[in-house]
Amino acid sequence: MPDPVPLPGSLGIVVPSRGLGALLHHSLLALRMAMRPLDGEVETRVVVVDNASPVPYRLAALAADEVVRLDRHASFAAACNRGAAAADADATLVLNNDVLLDPRALTSLLAHLAAPRVGIVGARLVFPDGTIQHRGVALGPDGPFHPDRGVPSDSVRRSTRTVQAVTGAAMLVRREVLADLGGFDEAYPFGLEDVDLCLHARRRGWVVVCDQAVDSLHFESMTPGRADLDAASRELFRHRWHSACSPDPEEWQ
Amino acid sequence: MTEISVLIHTRDSADGLRRLLPTVAWSDDVVVIDMSSEDATAAVAKAAGARVVSIAPRPWADALRNDHLAEARHPWTLVMDSDEYLAADAGDLLAGYVAAADPGIDAFALPRFNEVAGRVLRGPRWYPDEQVRLFRSDAVRWESGHHRNPVARSGSLRVRIAPGPDPVHIHHASYASVREFVDKQLRYALTDDYPDGDFDPSAYLERVYGILAADDGQHDGDLGRALAVALAWDQVVRGLLHWESCRPQPDLPPFYAWPSVTAAAPGGHGGSGRQPRRAETAQTGGYREAYEAVLNSTSWRVTAPLRAVSDWRRRRRH
Numbered sequence: 001m002p003d004p005v006p007l008p009g010s011l012g013i014v015v016p017s018r019g020l021g022a023l024l025h026h027s028l029l030a031l032r033m034a035m036r037p038l039d040g041e042v043e044t045r046v047v048v049v050d051n052a053s054p055v056p057y058r059l060a061a062l063a064a065d066e067v068v069r070l071d072r073h074a075s076f077a078a079a080c081n082r083g084a085a086a087a088d089a090d091a092t093l094v095l096n097n098d099v100l101l102d103p104r105a106l107t108s109l110l111a112h113l114a115a116p117r118v119g120i121v122g123a124r125l126v127f128p129d130g131t132i133q134h135r136g137v138a139l140g141p142d143g144p145f146h147p148d149r150g151v152p153s154d155s156v157r158r159s160t161r162t163v164q165a166v167t168g169a170a171m172l173v174r175r176e177v178l179a180d181l182g183g184f185d186e187a188y189p190f191g192l193e194d195v196d197l198c199l200h201a202r203r204r205g206w207v208v209v210c211d212q213a214v215d216s217l218h219f220e221s222m223t224p225g226r227a228d229l230d231a232a233s234r235e236l237f238r239h240r241w242h243s244a245c246s247p248d249p250e251e252w253q
Numbered sequence: 254m255t256e257i258s259v260l261i262h263t264r265d266s267a268d269g270l271r272r273l274l275p276t277v278a279w280s281d282d283v284v285v286i287d288m289s290s291e292d293a294t295a296a297v298a299k300a301a302g303a304r305v306v307s308i309a310p311r312p313w314a315d316a317l318r319n320d321h322l323a324e325a326r327h328p329w330t331l332v333m334d335s336d337e338y339l340a341a342d343a344g345d346l347l348a349g350y351v352a353a354a355d356p357g358i359d360a361f362a363l364p365r366f367n368e369v370a371g372r373v374l375r376g377p378r379w380y381p382d383e384q385v386r387l388f389r390s391d392a393v394r395w396e397s398g399h400h401r402n403p404v405a406r407s408g409s410l411r412v413r414i415a416p417g418p419d420p421v422h423i424h425h426a427s428y429a430s431v432r433e434f435v436d437k438q439l440r441y442a443l444t445d446d447y448p449d450g451d452f453d454p455s456a457y458l459e460r461v462y463g464i465l466a467a468d469d470g471q472h473d474g475d476l477g478r479a480l481a482v483a484l485a486w487d488q489v490v491r492g493l494l495h496w497e498s499c500r501p502q503p504d505l506p507p508f509y510a511w512p513s514v515t516a517a518a519p520g521g522h523g524g525s526g527r528q529p530r531r532a533e534t535a536q537t538g539g540y541r542e543a544y545e546a547v548l549n550s551t552s553w554r555v556t557a558p559l560r561a562v563s564d565w566r567r568r569r570r571h
Contacts (some may be wrong), residue, residue, distance in 0.1 A: 052419045055367055055373050071340040072419040082341065 012087025016079035017097040028063040042194040077184035077193035098219040119177040119206030122166020125218035136163035138248040166195030191233040258325035264288035266335035274301035279344025336427035360388035368426035376472040457492035
């Protein structure tokens with residue numbers, strides 16, 4: 001009988017969200033299902049960060065413990081930092097409102113924190129058609145990208161990968177990592193703050209892994225206006241990391 | 254540290270304060286004027302680090318606010334009701350407004366989200382519902398009565414609407430049900446101040462139809478409709494109370510012919526661009542004068558003639 005996996009004392013789940021109330025509602029229901037195995041084992045807190053939704057969310061209508069309301073739209077990084085501060089947990093899962101977690105996903109992600117050097121754990125995410133949306137972020141000549149994107153998940157191997165970065169769509173981060181790095185970098189308007197956090201964490205000696213055991217669903221970016229903000233984030237990322245990181249060799253991608 | 258004092262008048266609102274006070278904790282000068290609460294109001298306020306000023310109970314008359322404006326220590330004051338609260342980022346944003354305020358500006362009007370019976374209402378009557386609540390501490394006073402915006406101490410008040418695209422909002426959740434709403438509206442009506450003269454029934458009727466017309470049925474469903482009816486009725490009640498308070502007491506015109514009115518209002522404050530329906534009106538003459546203000550802003554279909562009112566107006570003119 002293997003030793004039980006040590007779990008963090010507390011887990012915060014931070015869901016930054018703007019509008020899309022029905023999507024958020026179902027994402028939280030899937031989250032609640034994934035939290036059930038943790039009942040009595042881990043103290044949990046679900047914090048929705050209402051990122052200036054035109055009609056404010058009502059806590060009573062959501063399967064969450066707290067809503068942090070922002071009247072002014074903040075960057076994803078700033079929203080995550082607010083949520084993480086409110087959750088104040090030993091480990092924080094940042095979760096997008098368009099991710100529906102598999103019921104086994106949380107236990108699968110948390111298991112990787114048993115290794116003390118692992119600071120950040122990513123999740124394997126598929127599109128509605130079962131093809132890979134994310135199984136780790138690699139660095140190519142043109143910057144970060146998702147290897148195997150669009151490939152049927154069944155044909156992509158399931159062994160855990162140590163990676164350079166993972167997507168913030170479903171990202172589990174140790175408290176020490178957030179404290180060490182001062183949270184996500186709020187200079188990024190939209191996108192790449194997640195990759196930035198991972199690269200900084202690796203520089204500080206943490207290991208970043210991506211769980212491959214379980215597929216969760218990711219609709220990917222229903223938030224309007226994404227393309228413009230992405231460009232500014234890309235520019236900042238390039239400026240910051242241009243000569244400071246190594247591209248993944250092709251066989252790792 | 255931000256230069257804004259926060260002023261809250263309250264009675265028996267411990268629950269509301271528990272929700273409100275953490276959202277104004279960014280201010281080092283929060284004053285709670287406690288009208289002799291019998292619940293934990295004063296204790297909750299003190300525990301949150303607010304200054305508590307205890308006074309004798311009064312009905313909810315806004316003129317009370319004037320008595321305590323001097324309590325504010327900062328150059329700017331934010332007034333909040335105990336059933337309201339702010340967003341987590343409001344403190345920073347408000348500090349930005351006052352730091353950048355033109356010297357010629359006395360006050361800011363903040364839009365308000367109104368939640369009733371578990372829904373945030375969006376119809377033009379309910380949103381944006383701007384409230385003049387942030388002002389230079391020495392610039393305003395309130396006239397007596399409930400829920401009026403403040404006026405300038407001298408001259409006219411120069412008010413700026415909180416700048417967009419995402420302005421600071423007041424978050425207001427006061428009524429858990431239509432029943433509670435009706436109860437409170439009635440209490441405000443019964444405790445309000447009515448001028449001794451100046452009773453014009455058609456002014457009240459205009460407001461009645463304006464309120465009914467403003468519920469376009471597009472935003473808030475049956476709840477919106479119910480609240481519109483309750484508010485329209487509230488104007489009838491207020492008209493009667495005003496009539497009773499006049500010395501000498503004027504004639505009361507026949508209120509008995511209340512036609513039902515269906516209306517489509519153009520998109521409230523922002524303008525939705527929808528075309529109003531063509532107005533179809535009964536040929537009774539006379540009523541068009543009375544409701545000119547309403548007709549200019551809405552199109553509506555009168556399903557029964559307003560003959561009684563127009564008759565009264567005709568008699569009054571002769």
